[in-house]
Amino acid sequence: MTGFAALLLFFIVLVPGLTARATGPQARYSPSPSSVKLHDIKDVIPLPAPFPWGYWLGGGLLLLLGLALAFWIIKRRKKEKSMPSAGEQALAALDSAGSLMDRTQSRAFAVKVAEVLRTYIEKRFQLFRPGLTTREFLQALTRQPETKITPLLEHDTLLREWLNHCDMAKFAHYPLTHEDMEQMLAQVREFIETTAEPDTPEKGRQEG
Template identity: 35%
Template sequence: MVASVAAQQAEDDIRGPKALIEIPVPEPPTPWMSYALWGLLAVLLIAGLVWVLKSRSKPMVTAEDRAKKELDRLGREGSDLEAGEFALAASQVVRVFIERKFGLAAPKRTTEEFLHELSSKENQTLSSRMEPLRGFLKSCDMAKFAGAKLEVGDRGELVAKARAFVDAPEANKGKGAT
């Protein structure tokens, strides 16, 4: 019965074979999202390159450079300060240098606490400089707390001791500078 139905349909179709229907290929959509991502990537790449080039152009200021600059300024302008203020400024420069260079919390401690911490850490870099540092800090403490007078020559000597500590080769072999 199925065969007869198919044969009947073939006899009823008098039009013959039908022409092929062309199905148009759609145009691919414009990839706006990929264009936007590539553009963003290009902008980020250029911004990163500019940032790297700008950061390289700035000279790195080391802890030694900062301390030397402050000591030079103190040597020039320190004659206007009271003896205690001058000693405080000089010791603060050295303490901040030690903190930046070696990571010790020197500015936040008293002289005795700091020197005790320094000797207990057995810091090889500073161990050879311990006695000159102790003498420098004691001189500063005498002017700050005991009212010792600092004449022009004494102030120059104090700055020279601080400068010698900062310039010492042993002090410059530490962790790094910031």
């Protein structure tokens, strides 16, 4: 067989088969442009927002500060309520002076009563005058606004008498009789009870 005959046979026998294999399956399964459906582009899917840690931490801190402040205020009010008033302190101190009601201890009695009186007046009327003599202390009282010391002015004469008697017993060793001490103790007690701070409605409910 000549070369020409072999080439002719190749084109007649083999080429149609290769062409059919190359085009047959693809031609059957390749979609036509008219059969392709195009879908719309979907919206962008939003990402979840980050957790607001800063707001939560700030809110928690403010809450803790508020609770701490409320606790401090309540504790302070309880402490103030538990503290005895100037009048209560003075009456308790005056009771201890009763054990000194003896002629031999008249000077100690006078020192105690004078201390109770001055301490009570300073605390009750906010007239802090430490280190003054009795005369200087009484003069300092007269220089205060009248509205501030009105209860004191009502007992001015007795107050001067008590403090002068105490000075005489302390510095001049003037002996006080038992009757003098009893009378002074009763009058000073009445003075403190009369001029003490009035009870507030809240305090009255607590005591009731």
